[in-house]
Amino acid sequence: MKHTVIESYFKEHREKHLDELKEYLAIPSISSLSDHKQDVAKGAEWTADALRKIGIENVEIMPTAGHPVVYGEWLKAEGKPTVLIYGHYDVQPVDPLHLWDTPPFEPAIRDEKLYARGASDDKGQVFMHIKAIEALLKTEGTLPVNVKFCIEGEEEIGSVNLDQFVEQYKDKLKADVLVISDTTLYAKGKPAICYGLRGLCGMQIDVKGAKGDLHSGLYGGAVQNALHAIVQLLSTLRNDQGKIMVKGFYDKVxxxxxxxxxxxxxxxxxxxxxxxxxxxxxxxxxxxxxxxxxxxxxPTLEINGVYGGFQGEGIKTVLPAEAHAKITCRLVPDQDPQEIAELIIEHIKEHTPPGVTVTTSLFDQGKPFVTPFDHPAIQAAGRAYQKAYGVEPAYTRMGGSIPIVETFGTLLDIPVVLMGFGLPEENFHAPNEHFHLENFDQGLRTLCYYWYELEEALKN
Structure with missing residues (x-):
């Protein structure tokens, strides 16, 4: 009977909920662009207001060195487990704009899919958590678990200030389990619980030759060409079968x-x-x-971009003085991004071609993460998915990275449950991002089922 009442609530309020979600998605909260700083702040305010409206208490917009974190709590389930719900209200840039069929911040529904930037990653999934809690409070007047929300505004730029935030407020964020909905189903109609993520190590390689570009007729054959040098250097990083040739790279895999x-x-x-x-x-x-x-x-090592020399129409007969490359590595347990960076830098030193100097700059880093998939909190998620979707879920890892997951897991010492409702083909980070509304509907039910399953699973 309890579940029937909740499902009726979602059906009765579906149009209202979708209108509210469209309002949320219309905010261009692009965290990477300074021109949208006020829009990001507006996204934080909308999130905080949505939490207050459903009965979440002690809601705060908490400043960081960058964009703020929205926090709120409901702690009235005495003796019951506490769940920390993490998500993000910031979104990716929308370029190239001309490839969007409808404007990215004018949400539109076509063929039971909601199109807008952030529809799947991650505003749509954050919104579902808010509405699932709303449904339980409206129909039951209480929750089977205690909840805390931590919704940030910098995930799309690497959560640059969240490590420090979690360290500073780890007592405030203390919980029994962390739940994140920022991943995908395995396939249409086949839910998946992601129990592991790869880590990340990014860097730029800069090769410098002569003091400036040189005439290829006057100097060709006598001076090293920076582009040739970087191609030669990059070719030493992997062999023809895709194996990474950096000494020690696989030692801790x-x-x-x-x-x-x-x-x-x-x-x-x-x-x-x-x-x-x-x-x-x-x-x-x-x-x-x-x-x-x-x-x-x-683990992987991929070249993401190589550039240098003349790029215009026609040809320019020069020896480029500079060449650059960007690489990223996806890492697996127990690889450490700093150690991997040091190994690559040492490899670069050993394989630098003659006639050039090479420097490296480090970018995003994130540690890999894995939770045993037989943990009670994860198995409870499996039962909730099966109840909503009618099929047994897959237990998977994911090739991508959410660097803050490892931080949460380590600093708070809690299991992390990744319960995503998007689909891999929903164009997150690309034009025409969208969210299948069948998973919006089933996801809301799944989350409600999960809080009851979790209550049972974590009983002392």
């Missing part, structure tokens, strides 16, 4: 358990369909591993 390997093999995955969808002649990756293993549990 945690091997996949036989149980996990069998679980991945049992998942419905069509490598040929995957190849066709990507429109590549063949798949490529580290030998000895499946595609899912390569993207979930093996």
């Amino acid at each position: 945690q091997e996949l358990t036989e149980e996990e390997r069998k679980a991945y093999e049992a998942l419905p995955f069509d490598a040929e369909q995957y190849r066709c969808e990507l429109e590549v002649p063949e798949l490529f990756g580290e030998e000895g591993f499946s595609t899912l293993e390569r993207t979930w549990v093996r």
Whole structure:
């Protein structure tokens, strides 16, 4: 009866909820662009106001050195577990704008999909958490668990100030479990609980040759070409089979358990369909591993960009004096991003071609994270998904990175449950980002079911 009342509530209020979500998505809270600083602040205010309206107490917009964090709590379930709900209200830039079918901050529903920047990543999923709590408070007058919200405004720029925030307020954020909805289902109709994320190590390589670009006729053959040098240097980082050749790179990689390997093999995955969808002649990756293993549990080193020399129309006969490359590594347990950066820098020193100097600059870093998927909080999530979707969920890792997850897990010493409701094809970070409304509907129910399942799972 309890679940029937909640489901009726969502059906009765669906249009109202979607109108509210459209209002939220219309705020261009792009954290990476200074021109949108006030919009980010408006996003924080909207989030805080939404929490207050549903009965969340002690709501604060808490400043950081950058964009603020929105905090709120409901702690009236005496003797029950406490859940910390994390999400973000900031969004990615929208370029290229001309590829959007409708304006990114004018939310539109087409074919039961809601189109707007942030629809899936992550405002839509944050909004679902708010409305799930609203439904329980409106229909039951209470919650089966205590809740705290921590909704930040800098996730899309690497959560640059959140580590310090969590360290400073770890007593305030103390909880029994952290729940995040910023990941995806495995596939349409197939929910997934993500129990592991890869870490991240990013850097830029700058190669400097002569004091300036040189005439290729006068100097060619006598002076090193910076572009040739960087190509030669980059080619030493991986072999032809995709193996990373940096000494010590794999030393601390945690091997996949036989149980996990069998679980991945049992998942419905069509490598040929995957190849066709990507429109590549063949798949490529580290030998000895499946595609899912390569993207979930093996580390990578990828060149994200190379630039230098003349880029205009026609040709300019010069030896470029400078060349640059950006690389990122996705890391797995127990790789440390700082250690990996040092290993790559040492490799670069050993393989620098003659006639140039090389410098490196570090960018985003994040540690990998994994929670045992047999943890009671994760198994409770599985039961909630199964109740809402009618199928058994997959237990997966994810190739991407949410650096703050490891920080939360370490500083607060709590399990992390990643309960996503997006789909991989929903264009987050790209034009025409959208959210399938069937997962909006089923996700709301899943979250409500989960709080009751979690109450039972974490009983002392």
